[in-house]
Amino acid sequence: MSFLQDLNPAQQEAVTATEGPVMIIAGAGSGKTRALTYRVAHLISLGVRPFEILALTFTNKAANEMKSRIIDLVGKESQDVWMGTFHSVLARVLRVEAEKIGFGRNFTIYDTDDSLSAVKGIMSSLGLSQQQFSPHGIRNRISLAKNHLMNPREYGSAAADLFEEKAALVYDQYERALRTNNAMDFDDLLIRPLELFNQSPKTLEKYQHRFKYILVDEYQDTNRAQYVLIRKLGDYHQNLCVVGDDAQSIYAFRGADIRNILDFENDYPDCRIFRLEQNYRSTKTILGAADQIIKNNRDQIKKNLWTDNPQGEQITSLETEDEKDEGYQIALAILHESSRLKLDLKDFAILYRTNAQSRSLEDALRRNGIPYTIVGGIEFYKRKEIKDVLAYLKVIVNPKDNESLLRIINYPYRGIGETTVKKIRTSAEQGHETIFEALLRVDSLAGVNERTKKHITEFSLLIKKYLELKVNMSASELARTLVDDLGILGDLKKDGTPEALSRWENIQELLSAITEFLRESSDAPLSSFLEEVSLISDIDTWERDRNAVTLMTLHSAKGLEFPVVFISGLEEGLFPLYPSDIEHAELEEERRLFYVGVTRTMQKLFLSYVRSRIRYGDVTFPVRSRFVDEIPQELISIVRTGARRRERTQLQSEEERRGYGTSVNRRKKERLPSLEVDFHQGNSETHDGFEGATESGISLKVGCTVEHEMFGRGRVLGISGMGDSAKAIVQFETAGRKHLMLKYANLRVV
DNA sequence: ATTAGGCGATTTTTT
DNA sequence: ATCGCCTAAT
Numbered sequence: 207m208s209f210l211q212d213l214n215p216a217q218q219e220a221v222t223a224t225e226g227p228v229m230i231i232a233g234a235g236s237g238k239t240r241a242l243t244y245r246v247a248h249l250i251s252l253g254v255r256p257f258e259i260l261a262l263t264f265t266n267k268a269a270n271e272m273k274s275r276i277i278d279l280v281g282k283e284s285q286d287v288w289m290g291t292f293h294s295v296l297a298r299v300l301r302v303e304a305e306k307i308g309f310g311r312n313f314t315i316y317d318t319d320d321s322l323s324a325v326k327g328i329m330s331s332l333g334l335s336q337q338q339f340s341p342h343g344i345r346n347r348i349s350l351a352k353n354h355l356m357n358p359r360e361y362g363s364a365a366a367d368l369f370e371e372k373a374a375l376v377y378d379q380y381e382r383a384l385r386t387n388n389a390m391d392f393d394d395l396l397i398r399p400l401e402l403f404n405q406s407p408k409t410l411e412k413y414q415h416r417f418k419y420i421l422v423d424e425y426q427d428t429n430r431a432q433y434v435l436i437r438k439l440g441d442y443h444q445n446l447c448v449v450g451d452d453a454q455s456i457y458a459f460r461g462a463d464i465r466n467i468l469d470f471e472n473d474y475p476d477c478r479i480f481r482l483e484q485n486y487r488s489t490k491t492i493l494g495a496a497d498q499i500i501k502n503n504r505d506q507i508k509k510n511l512w513t514d515n516p517q518g519e520q521i522t523s524l525e526t527e528d529e530k531d532e533g534y535q536i537a538l539a540i541l542h543e544s545s546r547l548k549l550d551l552k553d554f555a556i557l558y559r560t561n562a563q564s565r566s567l568e569d570a571l572r573r574n575g576i577p578y579t580i581v582g583g584i585e586f587y588k589r590k591e592i593k594d595v596l597a598y599l600k601v602i603v604n605p606k607d608n609e610s611l612l613r614i615i616n617y618p619y620r621g622i623g624e625t626t627v628k629k630i631r632t633s634a635e636q637g638h639e640t641i642f643e644a645l646l647r648v649d650s651l652a653g654v655n656e657r658t659k660k661h662i663t664e665f666s667l668l669i670k671k672y673l674e675l676k677v678n679m680s681a682s683e684l685a686r687t688l689v690d691d692l693g694i695l696g697d698l699k700k701d702g703t704p705e706a707l708s709r710w711e712n713i714q715e716l717l718s719a720i721t722e723f724l725r726e727s728s729d730a731p732l733s734s735f736l737e738e739v740s741l742i743s744d745i746d747t748w749e750r751d752r753n754a755v756t757l758m759t760l761h762s763a764k765g766l767e768f769p770v771v772f773i774s775g776l777e778e779g780l781f782p783l784y785p786s787d788i789e790h791a792e793l794e795e796e797r798r799l800f801y802v803g804v805t806r807t808m809q810k811l812f813l814s815y816v817r818s819r820i821r822y823g824d825v826t827f828p829v830r831s832r833f834v835d836e837i838p839q840e841l842i843s844i845v846r847t848g849a850r851r852r853e854r855t856q857l858q859s860e861e862e863r864r865g866y867g868t869s870v871n872r873r874k875k876e877r878l879p880s881l882e883v884d885f886h887q888g889n890s891e892t893h894d895g896f897e898g899a900t901e902s903g904i905s906l907k908v909g910c911t912v913e914h915e916m917f918g919r920g921r922v923l924g925i926s927g928m929g930d931s932a933k934a935i936v937q938f939e940t941a942g943r944k945h946l947m948l949k950y951a952n953l954r955v956v
Numbered sequence: 957a958t959t960a961g962g963c964g965a966t967t968t969t970t971t
Numbered sequence: 972a973t974c975g976c977c978t979a980a981t
Contacts, residue, residue, distance in 0.1 A: 265971085293971050318970090336977080342965080392971050459969065562967050582970095623957075743971065761969045783968055799969080822967075823972035 209279050213237075213244060220480035221245045224252070224419070227440075227474035228447040229467075233511040234496065234805035235487030235767065238449055242423055243272050245447065246287060247279040249419055256286035260417040260439070264424040266291055267746045268765060288417070292432055293395045294741050300390070300398060301737075303409055307402050312733055314389040314600050314607045315740040319588070321345060321380075321391045324609050328379045331635070339372050347373040348380060352393040353429050353461035355400070357381075386640060388606040396431040403438055414442035424765075425450030425470075429461040437473070446474070452507050453500050456761060456799045458791070468507065485511050487767050487808055489518025495811075495837045496804045502836055503794045520843050523834055524814040527848030529563070529775075532816050533570025535847050536772050539812060540576060540755060543770055547809070551577060554755045555768040557803050559781040563774060564757050571755060575955060581758035582744040591694075591709040592716055596739065598688055602672045603733045605642045608634075612641065618692055621661045626654055630662075642669065681732035682721040689713060760803045771807040773800070776815040777828035800833045813842075912955055 210218055217237055220230045221244045232238035246261055263269040269290045276284045288295055297315065304311050316324065325345045329336055347370065351361040358381060362374030384390060390398060403410035420440045422428065425448035428436070440446035448470065455464045471477060485493055493513050500506065524539075526532040540554050556567055561582055571578045586592060594617055597610035605611075616622045633651055634644035644651075645666040648659050668691070676684055689695060698710040723735045745762050756768070775781050782796035804811060813834055818827050834842075 291971065337963090340964085395971080456969075460971085560967050560969080741971065745970095759969065780967090796968095820972085 209244065209247065213240070214484060216480065216482055216484070217241050217244070220482065221248050223478055223480065224249060225445060227444055227470075227477035228480065229425075229470045229474075229477055230447065230449040230480045230482060231507060231509060232449055232451055232482040233485060233509055234451065234454065234802070235485040235513075236482035236511070237484075237486060238451070238482065239268070239272065239423070239765070241482060242421060242449055243275045244279070245421065246272070246289075247276050247284070250276070250280045250284050250287075254419060256284045257288065258416060258418040259287045259289075259421070260295070260419070261287060261289040261421040262292050262295060262423065262436075263289065264291065264427060264765070265743055265745050266294060266741070267743075267748070268423065269294075291741065292428075292435070293392060294737075296395050296399050296435075297737055297741065299413070300395065300402075301733075303402055303406075304398075306406050306409060307398060308385065309390070309398070310388045310604065310606070312388070312604045314387065314604045314610065315395070315737060316384070316389050316391045316609065317588075317740055318345075318392070319593070320389075320609050323612075324380060324383055324387075325376060327609075327612075327631075328376050328383060331631070332375065332379065334372055334376070339369060343369070344373045344376050348377045349391075349393055350461065351377060352397055353431060355397065355430055355434070383608070386606065387608045388604050389609070393431070396429075396435065400431065400434060400438070410438060411442070413439055418443045419445045420447070422446075422448045423450075424454075426452050426455035426464060426467045427457040427462045428466050429457075430463055433463065433466045444474075452505075453503075453509075453798055454764065454802050454805075456764065456795060456802060458795050464505070468505070481509060483509055483511050485513040485515070487515075488513060488805060489515050489807075489809060491518045491520060491841050492804060492807045492811055495521060495841050496801055498838050499797065499804065499833065499836045500801045503797055505794070519810050521811045521813065521837060521841055523842055523844045524812060525830070525844060525846045526814060526816050528816050528818045529566040529820065530570065531848040532774060532814050533567045534574075536567065536774065536812070536814060537570045537574040537576055539772070540571075540770075541574065543810065547769070549769055550753050551755050552751070552753045553769040554772070555763065555766070555770070555806065556755060556757045556772045556774060557760045557763050557806070558757075558774050559760060559783050559799075560775075561759060563780075567757060567774065571757075577752075577754040579749065579752055579754045579756055581748045581756065581762050585744065586712070586715070586747075587739050587742065589709075589712055591698075591712055595685070595689060595694070595713060595716060596736065598672075598692070599685060599732060600736060601642070601669060602676055602684070602688075603731075603736060605669065605673065606640045608641045615641075615665065618694060618697060620665060621658065622665065623658075626658050626662070629654060642666070676732065680724065681730075681735060682717070682724050684732065685720050686717055689717065760799050763806050764802055767806050767808055769808045770810045770812070771803070772812040772814060773803045774814045775819075776813050776831035776834050777819065778831055779826075779828055780819070780821075781831055782833070797833065 210221065213221060214237075217240065220228070220241050224245070230238070230241060232241065242261070246259055249259055250256055261269070261272070263272065273285060273287065273289050276287065288298075290298075300309070300313070301311055304313055322341060322345050325348070326336065326341045329339070329341055329344070347361075351358075351373075356364070358374055358378035361377055362371065365371045365374050384394065403413075417439055420436065420443075422436055427450075436446065436448075448467070450467050452464060452467050455462060455467070458464060471479070488496075490513060493511060497511065522539075524532070524535050526535050536556060540551070543549065544551060544554070558564060558567070564580060568578065568580065587596070594614060597613040600607050600610040601614065612627065615627060629651060630641060630644050633647075634641045637644065637647075645662055648654075648662045648666070651659065651662075654662075672684065672688060675687070679687070695710055695713060698706040698713075720732075720735055723738065724730060727734070745758075748756070748758075760773070773781075781800070782793055784792065784796075815830050815834065816828065818825055820826070
């Protein structure tokens with residue numbers, strides 16, 4: 207086939223070895239995704255029917271991208287390939303088969319929050335003190351137990367201390383609760399299919415026969431449950447192809463088992479192993495550094511990554527004063543490098559270990575007028591108002607879903623208080639029925655006064671009404687009617703505070719999202735929208751093409767590449783991140799994470815660390831990360847900034863005004879020479895041609911479009927004042943006309 | 957029923 | 972340092 211010519215010999219071999227178990231060890235940047243994509247395309251061109259192929263990826267985004275590339279190669283019919291994350295593909299299977307294991311096909315998917323509140327509910331009905339036993343910790347134990355395929359009984363008998371004993375107790379109840387709620391958590395999406403296959407060998411056989419070819423991406427990050435699933439599903443045809451790189455295993459913390467890749471040869475003695483060792487992504491410098499870094503890890507598969515690419519530039523290490531200086535230096539470097547290397551802003555990525563680090567970086571970018579997108583952080587679908595509306599929809603799809611029902615029973619306020627809820631819960635528990643069923647029998651509730659009973663009846667009538675409506679109404683129509691009915695939008699608008707306004711917008715956005723979803727996948731039921739929402743991840747919503755610097759965690763960056771990469775916060779304790787003492791295995795995982803970060807780089811890598819950083823509200827003076835020193839000296843040069851001439855940025859003075867900062871901070875700041883002039887000169891250079899540059903570091907002129915955190919987008923109608931007292935009049939698209947103090951408004955030029 | 961105050965988590969990374 | 976949740980007090 208002609209398209210195979212796009213591949214190098216090693217890739218071709220890996221792609222054409224279609225039969226039998228195959229493991230592809232693919233180094234960073236060696237065209238792993240390409241190999242997978244072409245393998246699927248190749249299979250189809252050989253006459254394999256698309257729906258006989260199962261391809262499991264790590265993110266939905268990866269799946270979608272791969273799919274569209276396959277369609278380009280072999281045509282449209284290939285959209286029938288079963289491709290997606292483990293979770294989404296298995297959810298799809300469960301939607302069909304759930305009844306065989308005692309669930310309804312309309313089961314709800316619980317996210318971590320939902321499952322946490324279920325745990326809390328159970329703890330309080332068991333009378334377990336939430337102070338003595340953290341619900342969070344209990345939930346984690348349960349999740350871990352599930353990932354190791356231990357049921358409550360097994361977990362209970364292996365319990366090593368009081369905490370685990372209690373956790374086992376909760377675990378048992380939790381499983382029952384999920385079953386009565388007709389709900390599954392993330393772990394269940396992997397485990398329930400196993401239960402299904404054990405209970406119904408025929409069903410297993412069906413899928414075993416259907417999936418003639420199975421491909422698994424990022425195999426190094428699969429956990430025990432995923433491993434068992436793959437083994438089972440592939441058992442009949444044995445055409446299993448796993449692709450991975452042990453050096454990039456970074457999810458052990460959530461149960462990923464690196465042994466899955468290390469032991470593949472033992473599991474499949476007749477397997478063939480291919481190695482992709484030519485790197486197409488990075489310069490020799492980058493690759494050399496990465497190689498030296500990973501050599502410090504003991505456990506790994508030997509491989510020899512090489513490249514034909516040029517030597518490239520040295521790595522630059524930035525030692526900066528503190529996190530603000532760090533952000534500033536990175537911003538400067540971006541401006542400098544983008545003009546020097548003729549790059550777009552979308553060619554830059556700033557990576558960090560923890561989400562908390564993004565704030566100072568964002569501030570610096572904003573101050574310098576550099577557009578950015580951030581992956582992760584506060585997710586849209588996790589916001590309260592969104593979760594509230596979604597909870598209504600979930601109940602309408604699955605009235606057994608107690609968690610969602612409890613969430614909305616008194617929202618908006620309808621006079622059903624905590625005490626009443628408690629009574630309802632007890633009544634439901636005693637009658638072995640769901641809460642919704644208990645609500646319908648409101649008359650038999652003891653100790654509830656008539657007025658409250660009336661409120662309850664009104665509520666259950668409301669739900670009943672929508673249960674009927676959903677039969678004939680389109681999902682988007684239903685959602686709109688519901689929101690209207692509840693009067694949420696009106697309430698928020700009346701409230702008038704910026705927070706309420708932003709919530710109002712969010713709900714509107716949710717409604718549009720539902721409409722949009724239904725238009726794309728015609729006549730899909732509401733439940734499939736809810737499923738999509740539950741399984742969406744941060745990286746899935748990232749717009750690659752937007753011309754802006756990308757900020758994200760190192761974990762999110764896996765699988766991506768950028769011409770210029772900054773890895774920030776390279777300090778002992780932060781990266782590698784460790785609590786007090788770090789175990790060897792954990793340190794190795796941190797190092798692999800660093801390796802992943804370094805190998806995202808195509809041309810030029812910057813590493814940064816600070817001399818002082820505020821963490822947990824305290825000033826700390828960290829030590830440079832050992833990882834920096836693992837890079838050979840000839841590949842790296844160190845630049846120190848801010849030692850004498852620390853810039854006083856606007857943010858600091860803002861913080862002072864608001865009275866933030868420890869006394870240590872304040873004293874320190876007072877001693878600092880004010881070098882605002884320097885800073886602002888440097889700053890204004892980047893804004894040539896703009897009018898009304900203000901001290902807050904934002905440059906506005908009349909007529910430009912800006913974005914406000916609360917009010918959304920708007921047009922600048924006028925600017926007045928200087929420095930701290932600078933004001934702008936902005937006409938917002940949704941929020942009307944506002945007079946804003948630039949110093950506080952945090953306007954972003956769009 | 958509402959509010960103030962306190963306490964713990966957050967600051968690991970995600971489906 | 973800040974947030975959000977929980978509890979206790981009014």
